Amino acid sequence: MKRTQNQGPIRHSRVTAVLLLLSLLTAYRGRAEDQTDGPPSLSEECLKGGAITLRAFAPISKTLRGSVVELQMDGSTVALGAVIDVGGLIVTKASEIKAGAVTCKLASGKEVKAVVIAADDENDLALLRVLATGLKPIRWETREPTLGQWAVTPGIGPTPEGAGVVSAAERRILHRRAYIGVELFDRKKARITRLMPGYGAERAGLKVDDLVLKVNDEAVDNRDDLTRALLRFREGQTVNLRVRRGEREFDVVVALTNPKADDIQPGERRQESMNRLGSDLSQRSEDFELAIQHDSVLEPWQCGGPLVNLDGKAIGLNIARAGRVASYALPAPLVRKAIEKLKAEYQLTVKASAK
């Protein structure tokens, strides 16, 4: 594919006409054949998210014209945004527009100043206000998305930024896994087989062969139970562990921390490096109350705008490029609720400053 990427566009323009003719005569149906090297392959523009395929979605981009904006900082686009109010309210992914002046680029090419008026760290959403005409609020879908339905990411151009399908129903996206710093070689027991130096378990005085019985009153029977019970906690939190050592049982408070790079277990580290293959990931790509997963290959800057169905209605708001197989969107009902809250907060501040 790398090769096709480099040579495809040139070759394509040269041979499209020939190929169209060939398509009538051969079984290849217009599919580009690499004649210099390697077996025949499908041209990159024809892939699910390829440039030619995306042209089929053009009517959706047209419908959404005026409903999506590009947000820029220091001259480069950092996020997309969804217009939610004809008066110039825009919602986007907060962590991409942290500090500094934000410029809003419209479908017309016009650039206007944008002001952040409220932010919701929990959902990573920010509300912006712009002074512009020709804005059109997005329409929200009320039906729940179906697995396998198209999930389209319109930008401000005539064809979308990306297209994919809904990969997984909405679910909670956990935060990064924090460690208490023990190794458990024995699958059938929650028995500590090694303590990692410098982590909470060691500092709390736990020892090799200690058996963990409970995590905050939740009984754990084996390694997977313990692993699962600890997933809920994040760095900086503590857990109360019930521990059996020989004949003795006691309680101990253990702190969780994020693992140092060298301590991440090889399986996780490998998954992490695979996740970054071919994808640049969003800075914040975890810890969301609910998210729909879709398989559109997006860049981090292509998040923040609406994720729409074939009717052009928003099923959610793209919130993160999270891995090789995953882009996340906050589901429409959650975004709408968060927007109402943000608006209310903003009105309170306005009233307060008016007094």
Next chain:
Amino acid sequence: MRRAFRINEAQEGRGGALDFSRGVQRALGPLSAWRRKALLGLCALGWLVGSFGLTSALGATADAPVESAKSTDAGGRAKNPLFPPPPLLPRPTPGPRETLPAVFSKETPTTLEDLRIIEKRVEELVARVSPAVVAVAVEEGTGSGVVISEDGLVLTAAHVSETPGVEVRFTFPDGKSATGISLGTNHRQDAGLVKITDPGRWPHVELAERDAARLGDWVVGLGHPGGYDPQRSVVVRLGRIISQDLGMMQTDCTIIGGDSGGPLFDMNGRVVAIHSRISDSTAENFHVPITAFYDSWDRLARGETWGAAHRRSMATVGAQGVDDAKGFRLEFVQEDGPAYRAGLREGDLLLEFDGQPVRDQAEFLRCLALVHPGDEVSVKVRRGEKEMSMMVTVERRRYRRGP
């Protein structure tokens, strides 16, 4: 903001990867330059099996040696009624192929109506075939698989099931679980067959006939990326066949660790390939064509394993060597490793391993691939003029760094 991205860990394990790539070249014949490059790239990343789901969340390494020994020792194998399995499991018959709507033979969809037809097809297909897509856990690793018969035959990747005769745990999308056993593993093409042994009638899907898939076909990839997650459904990916040749299919259905062994479906909802590996770009996802399963069906059903010398074996005795004029000579014996404890020393010429003659490194690796962590095997070496025999306990390879 549009940046190219290269991962830095791609270099890791390149030594082993070269070995494998030679194997692939042998298996696939001469490869064109770009293809070789792609293979090398993907080898550097290794197999797609995830070892994260079942390991400790607390910073444990992925190589817990304790349990794995039990489930795979020779005694356990002999006791299992399915090992050796019946000589011939009936070869699966391909499911029917219906004529697809015209959009599926277009170069690309061109209208919203085209897209709606694709969508309807994909939604129906996903709902119909998802129940048969299972998470497959073998020892410490976890991958995916797909049930293809009512009595529980499951296709997966050879690097997921690893070795015949090993206990396999399955999880269905509805959370139900089952146990079974691994049958044959074709490591040359990464095709693996496993079987649910619990009694039951299992949701299953049909296969496409051999060579049914065409360049440009739309396909749906399902699986459990990152391992089974009870909070999440089977994960759906859509894509097209970018290229296929020599036992390999490439699509833009993005896959990752944990997807290995999961199915790729054609638009009739029939399995056309099984997920295997990836390389740099999101369009470099590689799958084992269903033809590989047809071609090696009898051997897979009989529980044979082959092509194994080229995979990364999980077994180790803590010794490495080189080929010299006399044979395979140990060049490095890890202090306190199993070989060292058994009395093997650097400079020893290895003559036999587990009763098999060893004349070169390839033979040693092949022997090693056939034993399991926990096995006690006999080893014969020549040291100077003397020949000696000893017993070595095979251990599980560890990748952990530091103490």
